[in-house]
Amino acid sequence: MSDDQKPSAADKHASGAPWRNFYGRIKGKQLKPAQQRYLDEDLAALSPGAVGWDVNPDRAPLDLEALFGGRDVWLEVGFGGGEHLVHQAKSNPDVGIIGAEPYINGVAMLLGKIRAATTGNIAVHPGDARDLMDVLPMQSISKAFLLYPDPWPKARHHRRRFVTEEHLEPLARVLKPGAIFRVATDIPDYVRQTLEEVPKAGFEWLAEGPEDWREPWGDWISTRYEQKALREGRRPHYLTFRRLG
Numbered sequence: 001m002s003d004d005q006k007p008s009a010a011d012k013h014a015s016g017a018p019w020r021n022f023y024g025r026i027k028g029k030q031l032k033p034a035q036q037r038y039l040d041e042d043l044a045a046l047s048p049g050a051v052g053w054d055v056n057p058d059r060a061p062l063d064l065e066a067l068f069g070g071r072d073v074w075l076e077v078g079f080g081g082g083e084h085l086v087h088q089a090k091s092n093p094d095v096g097i098i099g100a101e102p103y104i105n106g107v108a109m110l111l112g113k114i115r116a117a118t119t120g121n122i123a124v125h126p127g128d129a130r131d132l133m134d135v136l137p138m139q140s141i142s143k144a145f146l147l148y149p150d151p152w153p154k155a156r157h158h159r160r161r162f163v164t165e166e167h168l169e170p171l172a173r174v175l176k177p178g179a180i181f182r183v184a185t186d187i188p189d190y191v192r193q194t195l196e197e198v199p200k201a202g203f204e205w206l207a208e209g210p211e212d213w214r215e216p217w218g219d220w221i222s223t224r225y226e227q228k229a230l231r232e233g234r235r236p237h238y239l240t241f242r243r244l245g
């Protein structure tokens with residue numbers, strides 16, 4: 001079936017949930033017993049609240065005050081193995097960070113790192129960031145990270161990329177005016193699409209000179225995917241945007 005024949009976001013499930021295709025991997029190789037234990041023992045307590053359509057069909061906004069006690073809240077979309085998320089949480093104890101990641105093996109890896117780091121300022125949504133953004137209060141997030149999003153290199157798959165209206169419009173809605181949005185990618189055509197689409201959604205690119213995109217952020221820690229890209233000879237690009245308004 002081609003993308004055109006599939007249900008679109010305008011189509012709904014019987015529950016009222018929009019039909020959101022997720023094309024990435026949800027499960028990889030068999031989890032190690034310790035990883036399964038992290039999921040069983042830790043995940044529920046780290047939940048940001050009622051995100052699923054089954055438990056929150058009216059999409060009532062999450063109580064971030066109750067979750068993080070009035071801290072600034074940051075969002076990481078697609079945290080992979082969680083190394084960047086935990087690094088930021090450890091470096092910024094006065095901030096609360098919510099991560100969304102549908103790949104359950106990645107979620108288990110993050111939970112292992114949270115145990116080792118004993119940080120208390122992380123919430124984890126083990127699913128699609130779109131479902132999370134539905135229930136984040138308007139203008140509640142002061143920084144967002146999109147680090148090495150799935151590249152979808154074929155032209156007919158570009159519409160699956162995160163930097164499309166379907167994702168950027170809700171992201172813009174939940175970010176505070178002036179909030180920072182960081183995007184890292186190793187795919188030149190992803191840079192092109194990001195620079196075209198993100199400003200259309202109400203952001204400005206903060207480029208401090210033509211070579212600015214080559215330099216990682218001062219508080220950067222390289223991610224698993226970036227390490228793979230470097231091994232395979234691809235160059236990272238670091239783009240910083242500010243939410244207008």
Ligand SMILES: C[S@@+](CC[C@H](N)C(=O)[O-])C[C@H]1O[C@@H](n2cnc3c(N)ncnc32)[C@H](O)[C@@H]1O
Nearest residue numbers: 078079080100103128129147148150223224225
């Ligand atoms: C290429 S990996 C990069 C992972 C990590 N950020 C890194 O740099 O190592 C992209 C990740 O984005 C996740 N992802 C894709 N679509 C997503 C969505 N709609 N919401 C949340 N995560 C998503 C995938 O499951 C995958 O783990």
